[in-house]
Amino acid sequence: MRIFIDISVLTLATFVTGIQRVTREVILHLLGEENQEIILLHYNARQDAYHVIDNRRFVAYYREHRGVKNRMITRRRQALEDMGKGDIFFDLDAVWMCRMRRSYLLPVLKKQGVRIVAHIYDIISVTHPQYCLERGVYQFMDYLGAHLQYADQLIVNARATTEELRQLAHRLDIPLPPCYVAPLGADFRQRPQSPREQVSEHVRQAADSAPYILMVGTLEPRKNHRLLLQAYDEGLKRAGYHIILAGYVGWHMEEFMEELHAHPDYGRGIYHFENLEDGGIDYLYQHARFLAFCSYAEGFGLPLLEAVQRGTPVIAADIPVSREVAGEYCDFFRQDDAADLCRLVMAYEDEERYRRRKESLKKCRPVGWAQCCETMLKGIRGQ
Numbered sequence: 001m002r003i004f005i006d007i008s009v010l011t012l013a014t015f016v017t018g019i020q021r022v023t024r025e026v027i028l029h030l031l032g033e034e035n036q037e038i039i040l041l042h043y044n045a046r047q048d049a050y051h052v053i054d055n056r057r058f059v060a061y062y063r064e065h066r067g068v069k070n071r072m073i074t075r076r077r078q079a080l081e082d083m084g085k086g087d088i089f090f091d092l093d094a095v096w097m098c099r100m101r102r103s104y105l106l107p108v109l110k111k112q113g114v115r116i117v118a119h120i121y122d123i124i125s126v127t128h129p130q131y132c133l134e135r136g137v138y139q140f141m142d143y144l145g146a147h148l149q150y151a152d153q154l155i156v157n158a159r160a161t162t163e164e165l166r167q168l169a170h171r172l173d174i175p176l177p178p179c180y181v182a183p184l185g186a187d188f189r190q191r192p193q194s195p196r197e198q199v200s201e202h203v204r205q206a207a208d209s210a211p212y213i214l215m216v217g218t219l220e221p222r223k224n225h226r227l228l229l230q231a232y233d234e235g236l237k238r239a240g241y242h243i244i245l246a247g248y249v250g251w252h253m254e255e256f257m258e259e260l261h262a263h264p265d266y267g268r269g270i271y272h273f274e275n276l277e278d279g280g281i282d283y284l285y286q287h288a289r290f291l292a293f294c295s296y297a298e299g300f301g302l303p304l305l306e307a308v309q310r311g312t313p314v315i316a317a318d319i320p321v322s323r324e325v326a327g328e329y330c331d332f333f334r335q336d337d338a339a340d341l342c343r344l345v346m347a348y349e350d351e352e353r354y355r356r357r358k359e360s361l362k363k364c365r366p367v368g369w370a371q372c373c374e375t376m377l378k379g380i381r382g383q
Contacts, residue, residue: 003036003088003380004078007053008043008098011073016062017248018218019094019121022184022302024062026092029373031055036377042073045099050078080105085113090380092119096136096143103142106150117380118147119155122299123164124222131222131296133251151177155379157184157300160321180379183325185369186305199283206271207287212242213345214288214312216281216303219257219272220250224294224317227338229260229270235342237269239349243292245272246284285310290345293317296335301325305366313357315344329364331357 005027010020030038040053057072083089089109095102106116125132125140132140147154148169154177156162162179169176206212213236217223225245232243249257263270273280285291291307293316304326307314316322318332331347333340348354367375 001037001086001088001381002039002083003030003090004039004041004083005030005090005092006041006043006050006095006098006100007093008041008100009094011042011053011069022121023093025185025369026373026376028059028063029369030377031059033373033377039078041078043098043100050080050100052076052078080108081112083109083112083114087113088115088117088380090117090119091143091147096139101142102146106146110150115153115382116147116151117153117155118151119376120144120147120161120165120299121157122161122297123168124297124299126168127164128222128297131220148172148174148177153177153379153382154179155182155376156180157182158321158324160324161299180376182372182375182379183367184300184302184305185372186302186309186366198279200276200280203273203276203280203283206242206244206273207284210240210242210269211289212244212271212287213290213292213315214284214307215243215245215247215292215294216285216306217247218250219245219247219253221252222296223247224296224336226256226259227294227317227336227341228292229263231338231341231345232265232270234338236345237265239342239346241289241345242269242271244284244288246276246281248274282310285312288312290315290348292341293322293330294341295319295322298322304330305364308361308364309366311358311361313348313354313361315341326364326366329361 007023010023013020016024040055040058041050042053043050051073053072054074057067060067061069061072109116123144125137129137156179159181162181165179166176215225215228219225228243260266260272285307291303291312291314293301293304293314295317298321301322304314304316304322308326308329314330316330316332317335322330331344333344348357
């Protein structure tokens with residue numbers, strides 16, 4: 001059984017975050033599976049052809065941090081007609097951004113007897129298109145529509161996504177492919193903490209300057225970073241808190257970034273770090289007073305578990321997926337209510353209560369990446 005995975009978006013990405021981060025982790029684990037042939041593909045739009053990626057160079061680059069990324073891509077082509085019965089095509093990466101449209105690709109593979117599986121992280125482009133790039137919405141519609149029609153199995157990370165897909169299929173009056181829930185992994189208790197000396201000085205200085213509330217993830221409208229900035233102005237600053245935003249700047253954030261940089265406390269109470277390595281992110285998680293999770297919509301919300309695994313309390317907007325993923329380990333505020341967010345923070349000024357909250361987080365036992373991939377592999381194989 002051969003499993004083909006198109007990672008064209010990951011191989012072209014200038015940074016690894018969000019979906020690309022998950023794609024990297026899943027593939028590194030899948031490549032370690034014995035008796036399993038994983039064939040990684042890169043689509044070359046100029047040549048209109050898939051090229052095979054060297055698995056050893058992939059591991060060297062993404063796990064061992066050596067080698068050159070572009071040299072992972074070999075000259076060996078993978079013809080579509082050479083995929084057939086007994087093969088699996090697994091869409092894991094954000095390939096709706098790829099030039100190879102699934103409305104073309106999937107019917108070709110289906111006709112040849114290939115089993116088609118897709119990892120659907122979320123359907124936010126359908127449920128909340130106002131928070132997405134217009135071009136991306138159209139591309140995702142093509143991707144999702146093709147998989148609803150041709151996929152043999154959909155893999156999701158939360159039951160909430162299954163329910164959203166079920167509602168969408170009902171509205172479209174089409175059958176929904178079987179959905180298999182595979183929660184994302186979090187192995188951070190098993191990893192050593194980042195040594196202080198390996199973290200950039202400007203990150204350490206910001207983290208050490210005062211108790212701070214952290215937000216992790218790409219800066220985009222859906223993540224609602226503006227709410228934390230509002231809470232800072234309306235109460236957190238007076239209480240002695242700083243805020244730190246860690247993530248790349250995404251789309252439609254020009255106005256917010258101008259507002260952020262123009263704030264009189266930017267650089268001395270409000271910080272933004274855009275190009276942090278995993279060690280820097282890890283350090284910020286470890287030393288934060290709270291993680292704030294303000295999103296309007298999510299497919300899973302990995303920062304929730306990343307924070308909890310490091311013993312950092314979480315305050316989160318009250319949305320279904322957050323309740324499902326980390327419910328008892330979070331404190332929830334009303335969406336878009338800065339005063340309610342501040343209220344939760346102030347409630348933990350009682351240090352004994354804060355200590356008990358941190359102690360309670362030790363009970364959290366989310367799955368690790370190895371277990372996540374084992375579960376995912378069962379879904380891929382249809383077991």
